[in-house]
Amino acid sequence: MxxxxxxxxxxxxxxxxxxxxxxxxxxxxxxxxxxxxxxxxxxxxxxxxxxxxxxxxxxxxxxxxxxxxxxxxxxxxxxxxxxxxxxxxxxxxxxxxxxxxxxxxxxxxxxxxxxxxxxxxxxxxxxxxxxxxxxxxxPAKSNKAFGSIFQGQRARVVQEIFARRPAWVSVKQIAEDAEVSAATASDTLREMERREWVEVEGSGPSKLRRLSAPGPVLDAWTAFIGDQKPAKLRRYYVSGADTENLARKLDQACLKADAAYAVTAEVAAQAYAPYLSNVSQLRCRIVPGPPQERALERLQARPVSEGWNLGIIETRARGDVTVGERVDGVALAPPLQVYIDLLQGSGRAKELAAHLRQERLDR
Incomplete structure (x- = not known):
């Protein structure tokens, strides 16, 4: 007090x-x-x-x-x-x-x-x-607190309820699907209530919520991302593969290496909502540790600083690799994650992000 x-x-x-x-x-x-x-x-x-x-x-x-x-x-x-x-x-x-x-x-x-x-x-x-x-x-200090909902495990909760819109969901469902604790899911959903992003039905253990304001969620996450450093990216070159063939090779290599993965950014956005005539680089997430290294060995991926065609976004845990859909046999990150990754890209990435939002996220 x-x-x-x-x-x-x-x-x-x-x-x-x-x-x-x-x-x-x-x-x-x-x-x-x-x-x-x-x-x-x-x-x-x-x-x-x-x-x-x-x-x-x-x-x-x-x-x-x-x-x-x-x-x-x-x-x-x-x-x-x-x-x-x-x-x-x-x-x-x-x-x-x-x-x-x-x-x-x-x-x-x-x-x-x-x-x-x-x-x-x-x-x-x-x-x-x-x-x-x-x-x-x-204020900068408070802006960090406002944006904490878009970081770590809390971000996974926001992504999960966003992906389930407009369905009603329980804390237990969100916690299990986002692979977070019930306490984390509950705290994050209460925070979304304060921001008036979700509707609430019932009370106690039977309490349900659903996303009611996708636009403000996207606007707030976009503003937050604008103040953040891009995630670390490890760059590789895989010979003899355009992005379409590279995506299929990646799928096979990760399958044999037992490595969870998800393609994101430009390649995934093109699969969800075609817009560009050509994409020359593939960005993805692969579960960290030995499985990732085995997958890279199978791809014969060579680390490079320039001329890369495969970029791996740094992840810290299995829960950071989430799959939205499989398209043409390739695991894609959820559209919201793809949108966020595009916002941190260069070239025409932000233009592609706006198109993806219009076609898949603002509905």
Whole structure:
């Protein structure tokens, strides 16, 4: 509790400094944990402010980080606070403050005419007499937390429920198919609820969820990938094979080596949604360890720095190699994984990613 009180003070100090940086701006804390009448609700803080000669009073609710579901709850609370507070001849503005506010949450706050501020410097004051809107990116530290759902085992959970859309699924189903613990699946699905990406039916052990917002999932993952370094790629040359023949050779080599694999990026995208006239390089994932080495030996793959036609994306565990479909006898990564890998590619990869999204993911 003490730690959050310190964080709350940091947020309020930041808000006061931000308002102080506006033309003729100044602000001060009128009260903390203020009880409002007649219903006895309690607002986290009341901040008095002057902006361009206009007097305002902000009724402030605070959170650490905020997703859509968080701000919907805050909107309800602030509406009640507003009904209970007179303002004493000042214009009263319901206001929300957090260390970071997701883009979807900001959209809701603007639509509801609720002011907001976060530590990235974004500031929105929807006053008819003193309108202020400063839009800045999510703070880097919080952006990492926002994007953690797209990393490691949590990413596999997101991919699995995305692949199953629009079916209703349980935590147990997702955990088994994504090869993660029930706790990881449950935590990730709860996080998706906060972001309003999934619908919920039932409760307790029989609780079911289904993906309801594929577009926002793709938008958020695209934004996250844009800030990440591309995955490590080991490059090889396999003689006498165009990508079509190379894919078949890869399948046979991995079968004999007992190595799970999945073709991704350009070659897989072409199989799912043809777009380019020619693809000269094949990227894939192969389960790490001795099985991968045996498969490479069977392919007589030679490590190279230039002129490669086979690229192996680094993986850490068996669960990182997932198959969506088999097309013409070749195991392909799921369309969502293919899309993500294309976003980290070069040349026309991003153009191909946009086409794949339109044809296979936005439905």
């Amino acid at each position: 003490l730690k959050f009180q310190q964080e709350e003070q940091e947020l309020l100090d930041g808000l006061i400094d931000a308002i102080g940086g506006l033309p003729e701006g100044q602000a001060w804390i009128e009260g903390r944990e203020v009880a409002l009448k007649p219903r006895g609700g309690k607002v986290d803080a009341i901040v008095d402010a002057m902006v361009a000669g206009r007097a305002l009073q902000l009724l402030v609710e605070t959170k650490r980080e905020a997703f859509p579901r968080d701000v919907r709850e805050a909107v309800w609370q602030l509406r009640n606070h507003l009904a209970d507070h007179a303002g004493y001849n000042r214009e009263v503005v319901p206001f929300f403050v957090a260390r970071a506010i997701s883009p979807g949450a900001r959209d809701i706050l603007r639509a509801e005419k609720i002011g907001f501020y976060d530590l990235g410097g974004s500031l929105y004051i929807p006053s008819p007499s003193t309108f202020v809107y400063i839009d800045r990116p999510v």
